[in-house]
Amino acid sequence: MQDKLTLMIPGPTPVPEKVLLALGKHPIGHRSKEFQAIVRHTSKQLQWLHQTKCDVLTITGSGTAAMEAGIINTLSRGDKVLCGDNGKFGERWVKVAKAFGLEVEVIKEEWGTPLNPEKFQKILLEDTNKQIKAVILTHSETSTGVINDLQRISSHVQSHGKALIIADCVTSLGACNVPMDEWGIDLIASGSQKGYMIPPGLSFIALSDRAWEAQKQSDLPKFYLDLNSYRKTAANNSNPFTPSVNLYFALEAALTMMEEEGLQSIFSRHARHRAATQAGIKAMGLTLFAEEGHGSPAITAVAPDNIDAEQLRKIVKEKFDILLAGGQDHLKGKVFRIGHLGFVNDRDVLTAIGAIEASLQTLNLLKKEMGAGIAATAKMLK
Amino acid sequence: MQDKLTLMIPGPTPVPEKVLLALGKHPIGHRSKEFQAIVRHTSKQLQWLHQTKCDVLTITGSGTAAMEAGIINTLSRGDKVLCGDNGKFGERWVKVAKAFGLEVEVIKEEWGTPLNPEKFQKILLEDTNKQIKAVILTHSETSTGVINDLQRISSHVQSHGKALIIADCVTSLGACNVPMDEWGIDLIASGSQKGYMIPPGLSFIALSDRAWEAQKQSDLPKFYLDLNSYRKTAANNSNPFTPSVNLYFALEAALTMMEEEGLQSIFSRHARHRAATQAGIKAMGLTLFAEEGHGSPAITAVAPDNIDAEQLRKIVKEKFDILLAGGQDHLKGKVFRIGHLGFVNDRDVLTAIGAIEASLQTLNLLKKEMGAGIAATAKMLK
Numbered sequence: 225m226q227d228k229l230t231l232m233i234p235g236p237t238p239v240p241e242k243v244l245l246a247l248g249k250h251p252i253g254h255r256s257k258e259f260q261a262i263v264r265h266t267s268k269q270l271q272w273l274h275q276t277k278c279d280v281l282t283i284t285g286s287g288t289a290a291m292e293a294g295i296i297n298t299l300s301r302g303d304k305v306l307c308g309d310n311g312k313f314g315e316r317w318v319k320v321a322k323a324f325g326l327e328v329e330v331i332k333e334e335w336g337t338p339l340n341p342e343k344f345q346k347i348l349l350e351d352t353n354k355q356i357k358a359v360i361l362t363h364s365e366t367s368t369g370v371i372n373d374l375q376r377i378s379s380h381v382q383s384h385g386k387a388l389i390i391a392d393c394v395t396s397l398g399a400c401n402v403p404m405d406e407w408g409i410d411l412i413a414s415g416s417q418k419g420y421m422i423p424p425g426l427s428f429i430a431l432s433d434r435a436w437e438a439q440k441q442s443d444l445p446k447f448y449l450d451l452n453s454y455r456k457t458a459a460n461n462s463n464p465f466t467p468s469v470n471l472y473f474a475l476e477a478a479l480t481m482m483e484e485e486g487l488q489s490i491f492s493r494h495a496r497h498r499a500a501t502q503a504g505i506k507a508m509g510l511t512l513f514a515e516e517g518h519g520s521p522a523i524t525a526v527a528p529d530n531i532d533a534e535q536l537r538k539i540v541k542e543k544f545d546i547l548l549a550g551g552q553d554h555l556k557g558k559v560f561r562i563g564h565l566g567f568v569n570d571r572d573v574l575t576a577i578g579a580i581e582a583s584l585q586t587l588n589l590l591k592k593e594m595g596a597g598i599a600a601t602a603k604m605l606k
Numbered sequence: 607m608q609d610k611l612t613l614m615i616p617g618p619t620p621v622p623e624k625v626l627l628a629l630g631k632h633p634i635g636h637r638s639k640e641f642q643a644i645v646r647h648t649s650k651q652l653q654w655l656h657q658t659k660c661d662v663l664t665i666t667g668s669g670t671a672a673m674e675a676g677i678i679n680t681l682s683r684g685d686k687v688l689c690g691d692n693g694k695f696g697e698r699w700v701k702v703a704k705a706f707g708l709e710v711e712v713i714k715e716e717w718g719t720p721l722n723p724e725k726f727q728k729i730l731l732e733d734t735n736k737q738i739k740a741v742i743l744t745h746s747e748t749s750t751g752v753i754n755d756l757q758r759i760s761s762h763v764q765s766h767g768k769a770l771i772i773a774d775c776v777t778s779l780g781a782c783n784v785p786m787d788e789w790g791i792d793l794i795a796s797g798s799q800k801g802y803m804i805p806p807g808l809s810f811i812a813l814s815d816r817a818w819e820a821q822k823q824s825d826l827p828k829f830y831l832d833l834n835s836y837r838k839t840a841a842n843n844s845n846p847f848t849p850s851v852n853l854y855f856a857l858e859a860a861l862t863m864m865e866e867e868g869l870q871s872i873f874s875r876h877a878r879h880r881a882a883t884q885a886g887i888k889a890m891g892l893t894l895f896a897e898e899g900h901g902s903p904a905i906t907a908v909a910p911d912n913i914d915a916e917q918l919r920k921i922v923k924e925k926f927d928i929l930l931a932g933g934q935d936h937l938k939g940k941v942f943r944i945g946h947l948g949f950v951n952d953r954d955v956l957t958a959i960g961a962i963e964a965s966l967q968t969l970n971l972l973k974k975e976m977g978a979g980i981a982a983t984a985k986m987l988k
Contacts, residue, residue, distance in 0.1 A: 229634060236633035236851055247852065248630025251618035251805045252611065253929050284807055285667045285830065286847035292830045323829040417848060423633045425666055425807050425850030445827065447705040448667065448674045465668035466799060468807030468850065469618055470629060547635050 225545055232576050233549040234366045234395055234523045235417040236424055237566035239474070243422055246477035251469045260461040262472050267458065269479035270428060273397065274412060275487075276404035280430040281454045282475075284468045287394045287415030290427035292320050293449040294390050294411045297431075298438040299357055301325045306347060306387070308339040308361035308377070311368040312552045313392055317360045324444050329356075335368045335555065336525075338518040341376040345383075354386040357438075364396035367552045369525035369561060370514040371396065378407045388435055394418055395522040398482065399494045399565055410435040419490075419522070421481070421567045422474040494521040497564040497573045500604035504577035505562075507600035508584065509591035513559050522565035523549075531589050533560040539586060544579035570605045577601040607927055614958050615931040616748045616777055616905045617799040618806055619948035621856075625804055628859035633851045642843040644854050649840065651861035652810060655779065656794060657869075658786035662812040663836040664857075666850045669776045669797030672809035674702050675831040676772050676793045679813075680820040681739055683707045688729060688769070690721040690743035690759070693750040694934045695774055699742045706826050711738075717750045717937065718907070720900040723758040727765075736768040739820075740792075746778035749934045751907035751943060752896040753778065760789045770817055776800055777904040780864065781876045781947055792817040801872075801904070803863070803949045804856040876903040879946040879955045882986035886959035887944075889982035890966065891973035895941050904947035905931075913971050915942040921968055926961035952987045959983040 231238050239247075252258050263282075270280035283289050295317075299305065305326050307318045310333035321328045331343050339361060348356065359381045363374045374391055381389040388410040393402050397412065398419020404412055410432040417424035429451065431439070439451060453464035482490060501524045502512060513525035528536065534557050537548050551559030562576055581597040584590040613620050621629075634640050645664075652662035665671050677699075681687065687708050689700045692715035703710045713725050721743060730738065741763045745756045756773055763771040770792040775784050779794065780801020786794055792814040799806035811833065813821070821833060835846035864872060883906045884894060895907035910918065916939050919930050933941030944958055963979040966972040 227632075229632070231633065231635065233635050235848060236636065239633060244630045244632065248626045250609075250611070250626065251613065251621060251799070253613065253615050253931075254618065254806070255932075256929065285671065286849070288847045289667065289830045320829045323832070324827045415848065417633070417851075423850065423852040424636070424848045425853060445706045447702045448671045449830070450705070465670045466617060466797065466806045467668065468805065468853070469799075470805040471807060471850070547638065549635075550637075 228545045230546050230572060232563045232572065233547055234561065234563040234565055235415070237418060237421060237563060238568065239421060239423060240478065240481060240567050242481065243474045243477045247423065247470050247474040249470065249473055254463065254466050254469050259469065262476050263461040263463070266472060266476050266479060267461070269476070269483065272483065273479065274402070274404045274430050275406065276430055278404065278430050278432050279455060279458060280428055281451060281458055282467065283427045283429060283449070283454070284425065284465070285427050286424065287413065287427045288316065289449060290413035290415065290429045291317065291392055293429055293451055294413050295320055295326070296324055296444040296446045296449060297442055297451045298388055298390070298411065298435050299326060300441060300443040302327060303357040304329065304355045305358045305360055306331065306344065306356050308344070308372065310337055310339050310370060310372070311335050311362065311365035313362040313366055313394070317362065317392065321360065336370060336513050337515055338370050339372045339377065341373050341380060344377050345380040348380050348384040348387065351384065356384065356387045358388040358390050360390045362392040363402065364393070364399065364520040364522050366395045366523060367555070368514055369520045369523045370518050371400070371520040374409070375407050378409055382408050388438055395520065395565060398490065399522040400491050404430055416471060416475065419566050420475065421478040422471060425468050426471045426475060494564065496605065497568060498524065500573050500601045501562055501564055501577065503604045504597040504601035507592065508581055508597035523561050523563050525559050525561045527559050533557050536560060536580070536583055536587065539583040540579050543583060543586070546576055546579050574598065574601055574605060610927045612928050612954065614945045614954065615929055616943065616945040616947055617797070619800060619803060619945060620950065621803055621805060622860065622863060622949050624863065625856045625859045629805065629852050629856040631852065631855055636845065636848050636851050641851065644858055645843040645845070648854060648858050648861060649843070651858070651865065654865065655861065656784070656786045656812045657788065658812055660786065660812050660814050661837060661840060662810055663833060663840055664849065665809045665811060665831070665836070666807065666847070667809050668806065669795065669809045670698065671831060672795035672797065672811045673699065673774055675811050675833055676795050677702055677708070678706055678826040678828045678831060679824055679833045680770055680772070680793065680817050681708055682823060682825040684709060685739040686711065686737045687740045687742055688713065688726065688738050690726070690754065692719055692721050692752060692754070693717050693744065693747035695744040695748055695776070699744065699774065703742065718752060718895050719897055720752050721754045721759065723755050723762060726759050727762040730762050730766040730769065733766065738766065738769045740770040740772050742772045744774040745784065746775070746781065746902040746904050748777045748905060749937070750896055751902045751905045752900050753782070753902040756791070757789050760791055764790050770820055777902065777947060780872065781904040782873050786812055798853060798857065801948050802857065803860040804853060807850050808853045808857060876946065878987065879950060880906065882955050882983045883944055883946055883959065885986045886979040886983035889974065890963055890979035905943050905945050907941050907943045909941050915939055918942060918962070918965055918969065921965040922961050925965060928958055928961050956980065956983055956987060
């Protein structure tokens with residue numbers, strides 16, 4: 225049905241009406257007092273979301289812009305970094321680091337398997353000369369629906385004493401607990417079209433004092449993503465370049481809604497939806513792609529043995545107006561992914577499971593009795 | 607009055623209701639067929655606006671992101687470039703080029719004075735070893751309201767035979783004639799919050815075949831702004847990273863409105879508004895900042911001798927809800943700027959002149975009889 229699509233992909237995520245109305249307002253001057261008030265307010269709200277006293281800066285760009293900014297502002301040509309790679313976004317960190325001439329040691333795991341904190345610990349312990357300048361990883365690996373143990377890996381980095389810890393929290397922030405200061409994370413990159421509940425186009429970067437110290441030494445060339453100019457202008461509640469003014473309107477509205485819901489409620493809602501989605505999928509006789517116990521609170525990837533995932537997605541979209549995500553790269557056709565991130569309620573989760581179940585029935589591919597999935601999901605949503 | 611502000615700054619510019627409504631729609635998946643159709647359509651529309659057969663790529667970022675992309679994709683470390691600098695945005699090109707280790711020769715003019723094409727010709731003629739890899743300049747210098755003679759400078763670059771010509775057309779594209787192919791421009795950077803009539807957050811970059819050839823040789827490090835990945839994905843009507851989906855909705859709506867108006871009508875409307883604004887300002891006894899005959903079709907800067915420009919702007923905003931731009935850097939307080947770019951009609955120009963005149967009267971600073979300005983403007987709008 226036209227204009228009735230529900231997004232259950234890991235981004236863009238659904239946007240509340242209040243936020244869309246804010247987005248569609250007439251722009252104002254980005255150097256005006258009125259806009260400065262918005263920058264001041266959203267900066268405070270972003271600190272609340274990151275659970276940090278550090279600066280959280282807003283960049284007009286995709287999440288990858290914030291990831292790149294994290295690398296080029298804290299490191300120098302030839303620096304050694306340790307990258308975790310167990311999916312498309314871990315892989316992207318490796319690519320960015322290599323593009324800027326860093327020496328990259330990769331800790332690789334199969335897609336679907338979480339990063340092993342002990343492997344990080346071992347390499348960090350062996351690095352007695354303190355050659356490793358940064359440990360870089362993805363918290364919630366969007367391509368596989370795996371959540372990596374950022375807290376534990378961060379504790380090993382703290383023991384190392386020299387390396388920074390840099391994390392892509394694009395699909396974890398606003399979905400589960402990411403207490404930046406408590407965990408000692410030095411740099412967090414994220415994007416607007418995720419837990420933030422606004423359309424894509426803004427990205428965010430938070431830096432610890434140690435990260436700012438490293439920034440002073442960094443020799444990688446930069447201009448648009450030079451965070452020093454963002455920090456300077458942020459002190460005056462402004463931006464170095466014309467920012468995406470209307471997305472700032474949306475950001476303020478969305479973060480205000482999030483504050484009203486409260487961090488703990490947001491986290492438990494996402495945890496409940498993960499549990500309900502996993503239960504429904506299993507009850508249908510389908511296989512979860514992520515290793516048991518390591519599913520992301522933002523997204524559940526399903527490996528539907530002997531079923532063409534793209535065919536299933538097509539029916540779910542055409543018949544039920546629900547957009548699921550497909551598999552990326554070598555997983556295309558082999559995996560589908562259910563986003564339950566951001567502005568998602570119990571109804572969305574229940575209907576997604578129901579739509580998947582009904583579509584499998586249409587395809588004559590249902591392994592269990594019709595209704596088993598939705599029953600299991602409903603039970604978890606009680 | 608609340609929410610009744612009219613923007614007459616050089617960006618963000620006013621946004622049509624149709625475009626705001628498109629902006630405020632629910633986002634869709636950026637890898638969907640529906641979104642591919644929008645990318646395909648807007649790409650064609652962008653070629654129409656640039657009057658080119660070359661690729662025009664869309665970047666999620668501010669105009670400066672496109673400027674930086676222009677440099678880091680076509681040049682290599684140590685390359686010599688010739689930069690025109692007669693205002694804040696010319697200055698920015700110099701800064702970007704230096705940030706990436708280029709050898710920059712600057713042709714400087716006072717703010718308010720146009721770049722002298724003969725100076726470019728002389729240096730290019732003397733460069734018999736063809737050391738100059740690119741000539742870089744700003745077409746419409748937003749900080750001073752000066753339009754530089756891009757066509758003539760480009761003809762000198764054509765005679766050189768080797769150097770690329772790279773132009774910031776941020777406030778000229780969609781305001782006056784910029785026929786990329788006819789003038790032989792190799793690279794044009796622009797931003798959404800200008801002639802495009804949409805809010806900030808997207809930027810655009812068009813590259814000639816020669817620019818793409820140079821791209822293959824360029825060794826400057828890049829990832830987010832690596833145009834090769836934009837070109838590859840554009841071939842499939844897609845983007846390398848999650849784009850600002852809602853701004854794409856707005857872009858399509860705005861470019862469709864522009865097509866309906868027609869390029870020639872858009873250009874003559876801007877020319878008429880420039881003439882009407884200049885006439886009104888002069889009739890009030892105020893001084894134009896840009897050298898006579900070199901005023902930008904997008905913006906008129908006024909140097910109101912012995913009048914505090916910030917005080918005047920404040921009254922115009924508070925009393926008449928019209929936002930004028932102030933002077934930048936050393937011109938703060940000494941200059942104000944009237945934007946007449948994008949979604950601006952005769953009423954806007956007439957009322958801006960009237961509001962300035964009435965505010966000067968309030969300040970007891972009116973040099974001529976009240977009404978002289980608006981009379982002169984009205985005459986030009988006939």
